[in-house]
Amino acid sequence: EGLMLGQWEGSQQAGGALAPAPMQHPPQYGQQQVAQTLAQQDHYIREQDAALGTISNQLGQLRNMGRKINEELVDQSKLLDDLESGVDANASQMRKAQRRLQRLSRISKKN
Helix, strand or coil: CCCCCCCCCEEECCCCCEEECCCCCCCCCCHHHHHHHHHHHHHHHHHHHHHHHHHHHHHHHHHHHHHHHHHHHHHHHHHHHHHHHHHHHHHHHHHHHHHHHHHHHHHHHHC
16 A cells, blocks of 8 residues: 655664655656646745845845945044044143133232
8 A cells, every 4th residue: 555645664773763765655646746746846936036035135235224334433433533633632722721820820819
């Protein structure tokens, strides 16, 4: 009697384990069923290809967004460096002005 699709026929191996025998199809499992199965597999493959194409496009968009974000971060970093330099220069000028005021204050107290 033929085995149904997915059934296994085992043979005893050394150690008591069952080894799978090759699958056998029932006699009515003909070329039409094989063709239907292949067509269904082809359909699934086309669906997967379409999904992978969509994922690929989305990854490309994410890559472009990442590059733009990186460019913006580089620009912002340069602006922050310029701002920091300006703040440092102003702080230095403020310290000099404070020292001058302290000297002037000491001189005016002596007079």
